[in-house]
Amino acid sequence: MQPRASAMSGSGVPRLAGDMTHTTHTRTTTTARTAPTGTTVLIAATITTGLSAGVFYIFACAVMPALARSDDRTYVEVMRNINTVIQNPVFFLSFMGAPLLTGWSAWQLRRTPRARWVQAALLSYALVFLVTMAFNIPLNNALAANGAPSALRARFEGPWVAWNVVRALGSTLALGLLARALTLHGRPGRSA
Numbered sequence: 001m002q003p004r005a006s007a008m009s010g011s012g013v014p015r016l017a018g019d020m021t022h023t024t025h026t027r028t029t030t031t032a033r034t035a036p037t038g039t040t041v042l043i044a045a046t047i048t049t050g051l052s053a054g055v056f057y058i059f060a061c062a063v064m065p066a067l068a069r070s071d072d073r074t075y076v077e078v079m080r081n082i083n084t085v086i087q088n089p090v091f092f093l094s095f096m097g098a099p100l101l102t103g104w105s106a107w108q109l110r111r112t113p114r115a116r117w118v119q120a121a122l123l124s125y126a127l128v129f130l131v132t133m134a135f136n137i138p139l140n141n142a143l144a145a146n147g148a149p150s151a152l153r154a155r156f157e158g159p160w161v162a163w164n165v166v167r168a169l170g171s172t173l174a175l176g177l178l179a180r181a182l183t184l185h186g187r188p189g190r191s192a
Contacts, residue, residue: 037108038108041101041104041108042105042108042109042118042182043182044101045101045104045118045121046175046178046182048093048094048098048101049098049102049121049125049174049175051094051098052094052095052098052125052128053168053171053172053175055091055094056128056164056167056168057172059164060161060164060165063082064160064161064164068157072149072150072152075149075153076149076152079140079143079156080144083140083143083144095132098125098171098174099122099125099126099129102118102122102125102178103122105118105178105181106118106119106121106122109181113184114181117178117184118177118181121173121177121181122174124170124171124173125170125174127170128166128167128174131166131167135159135160135163136160136163136164139155139156139159139160139163142155142156143156
């Protein structure tokens with residue numbers, strides 16, 4: 001019994017039913033920078049940046065306005081407690097993870113059109129990190145010192161709240177930039 005011809009192959013030779021020697025498979029290739037690991041790192045950077053932005057946002061729009069209604073002693077006590085409790089692995093994972101993962105993602109995507117979005121996010125979050133180290137942490141440390149609650153609060157509240165708003169805006173900007181890179185990531189032919 002002869003096998004029957006089922007279709008023509010790309011070379012014009014009839015292909016026999018059940019003959020797999022003439023079928024071709026399309027395969028997509030990716031570089032190491034845009035492989036699934038690159039996508040995973042970009043997603044992780046976006047999530048950790050979003051978590052940090054959320055922390056700064058909730059302080060700006062709820063925690064600090066609520067504390068503003070408190071007397072001086074309560075205000076200083078609660079802020080001291082927050083400053084102690086926030087130093088934990090879960091917070092540090094997002095706060096430190098955001099710039100590290102964004103930097104890693106910027107390196108992975110450095111030769112793609114999406115690189116500028118991730119690099120801009122890295123710059124924005126680096127400024128947030130700098131503000132935290134240069135202003136918010138020294139203010140927290142000063143609040144931990146002994147002194148009259150009214151004097152401690154007077155030196156702390158206005159500057160800390162203002163710099164926290166800067167952190168909220170900067171980290172939200174970084175989140176938006178990473179989200180833009182993520183929407184463009186993996187879309188061949190799309191210009192950024």
